[in-house]
Amino acid sequence: MGDPYRVKPGQKVKLSDIDPRDTDALGSEDEARGRLYLDATAIDTLQDRLYAEGKRSLLVILQGMDTSGKDGTVRGVFNTTGPLGVQVTAFRRPSEEEMAHDFLWRAHLAAPRRGTIGIFNRSHYEDVLVVKVRKLVPASDIEKRYDQINAFEKMLTENGVTILKFMLHISKAEQRERLQERLDDPKKHWKFNPGDLDDRKSWGDFMDAYETMLHRCSTEWAPWRIVPADRKWARNAVIADVVRKTLEDMNPTYPKVSWDPKSIKIV
Template identity: 80%
Template structure:
């Protein structure tokens, strides 16, 4: 199922040819939630082994337009995973300290250490998306960043970090409904940011920026997956299945001790 969403390295990724409401072959919401629950349990057990092994790491990158479900994915997929071995970094507007360094500095600082799962809620890709659309730096500078990102991610993978990159693909219609819901429900007012409406006016520009990002930065060592995000239950089920399969392929093992447990007795 996950292979259907892969962006093949060097290939164009036309977003208008991908259905944001696709369910990935999942029969219905009930069966998807059943599958998700099973995958969540498996992810927790595999993460425990990854932490105990302490040799490799997993980095999960979540990118998407406002309301596409980055927070919801973190809660829906990793809510039962032991907090000891999981870190979540939300990338917001850069601080003065971060702006004083190269644009990848804060991403490298947040990269997961061995034995852990790191989750980027937004990421270093903001520097070829928001920065590009709002023209915060020159076009030539943005163009250089794609190769710099690929090199950065190659450094991580060469050092034992497996990278999963998910672009949460939401339709403009679904985004409108979710933004309106935040306005209509007093309990969700805190989620609403008037600036989201400004970015919504630049929808086509953002879609173009995402397509370029996918084409330039889907690599053999860190490919992108475009995940349909109109249906939250399908989005979470698909991502959880990919995370589980990836951890199963890594097959982390509990370390073997060099001493004989039978030689000790607890009084």
């Protein structure tokens, strides 16, 4: 299921040609939800093996426009997984300490330890998206960052970190509905940030920035996948399928003990 969404290295992407409501590879909603439940359960079992093995880790990067479902993906795909081996990092506006270092410093600090699944809710890619659109640093600095990101991710993979990157592709119309829902529901007012409307006004610039990011930073060792995100159940089903199959390919194993369990008697 994951391959139709994968961006090949060097591939140029036009997001306007990709339907954010596409579900052709998923079958019916009921079927997809059924697979999602099975995948989430399997991810929990595989994560337990990964934690016990303690030699490798998995990094899941979720990137998308506001309301694209980064939080919802974490809940929908990983809620079944035991909290001991999962770490979620939400990348917000950099702190004074983070600003005093290179832009990748905080990402490296949050990279998952061996035996765990790390989830980046937003990520170091903010520094070639928001930072680029808002012109917070010179364009010449942004240009250097694509290669720097690729080198950083290659270094992680060479040290036992498998990387999955998902761009949650939402339409502008769907974003409007979700923002309006936050305004209409008092329990969701806390989720609404008036500043999000400024980014919405720059939608075209953000799509251009995403297309460049996908073209420049989808590599053999850390490919991007563009996940249609207008339908929450479809988004979660795609990501759960890819995560499960990736962990199955990693095939973590429980360590063998050096003693004979049959020789021990508990009295």
